[in-house]
Amino acid sequence: MLTIFARCRVHYDGRAKSELGSGDRVILVKPDGAFLVHQSKKREPVNWQPPGSFVTVEVREGLVVLRSVRRKPKEILEVELEEVYLASLFNAEDYEELALTGSEAEMAEMIFRNPELIEPGFKPLFREKQIGHGIVDILGKDGRGNLVVLELKRRKADLHAVSQLKRYVEALEREHGKVRGILVAPSLTSGAKKLLEKEGLEFRKVEPPKKEKLGRGRQKTLF
Amino acid sequence: MLTIFARCRVHYDGRAKSELGSGDRVILVKPDGAFLVHQSKKREPVNWQPPGSFVTVEVREGLVVLRSVRRKPKEILEVELEEVYLASLFNAEDYEELALTGSEAEMAEMIFRNPELIEPGFKPLFREKQIGHGIVDILGKDGRGNLVVLELKRRKADLHAVSQLKRYVEALEREHGKVRGILVAPSLTSGAKKLLEKEGLEFRKVEPPKKEKLGRGRQKTLF
């Protein structure tokens, strides 16, 4: 990894186009082609290039210019180095992957193992099931044999989540009869609650589970 | 800005929970409280804390531990430094803001200045208009006096965009009569096209404009 502290200008053209005037930034170039330009504020880089991009260095009018090019979509990022304060190369050895818990995927596993979290008699049948217009989180049946669609959210559900659920319910109702739609989340925004009620959809309060023992991130390759 | 190259372990608990075993990473701590841990791959930090978090340093069992705490939601990030290869402090002076063109906001401006991009006789009336369930990009009327909702996307529109548009149309049709919904984007995904047609919604191909002369980012405060 190459890290540079420098006063620089940045030019980007691709999906959009941007200019950034002269100022001090941290530049990070990763071996996979990822390229980051960070100002002294915010979590997000002010400019960047994703992994798979290719870096070159050239001198233009006495200035060193870093140029990162991405194919498909065609994007070009150029950093004019006006004054380099420090440049360092870091050969990072890292064989570890992040192990994370509390995801929506774990909510789904929990519901499959414990369907009464939704309601007594609920039977989950499919996971990530492709239907007419989209991919349903969980498709199952209730105690009376009605088709039930679950839309899971690991955090507070908003209007978008309700629209998503409604789209699935309507797609399924074209082939089957009445279909129940249940939004499963820790909570709802005020607007989501209003729309949910108006559309005749349901809500179950469920928190994403946090495992105590976190496996290695590699575990995911075992499935 | 503080930058550290180190072999470290990372522990996070908050909205989710994660563990990252020992390996070499770049750690970036910004004066606004943003805290980033980067592995040698990907554009995204493997662990982070957003701006507004507070960093402390402590020594635990002979190891230096960086601890970043966020209030609301309560989140804790801890980095155990096992071996520090380099640590540097960079006093970055930067008064420039990014000037970006090609955004959805600029698509909207273009349509207000040039409504026939949608169709002859179209009259845009409101921008970012709050309606029953959400906020409409552009609300206007067509040549025959019908209410028209535009949903703009700066890139290829997907199923999600169609659901959004449909939600707006249905909310408006509760009060007014027939309402036309038009998705305005450079292109559509296959699934979006199918759903759009089934729902009786329309599509107009429009590319986000790229300005030639980019103003300072500050310009946005003038509106």
Place this chain on the structure above:
DNA sequence: CCATGGATCTCGACG
């Protein structure tokens, strides 16, 4: 390659 949807999304705007 495209399509789909999650994310510790982040970020800005508005009420």
Place this chain on the structure above:
DNA sequence: CGTCGAGGTCCATGG
């Protein structure tokens, strides 16, 4: 502060 939606979103997963 919560709600809402954009984003050069990035990213993994399937077809």
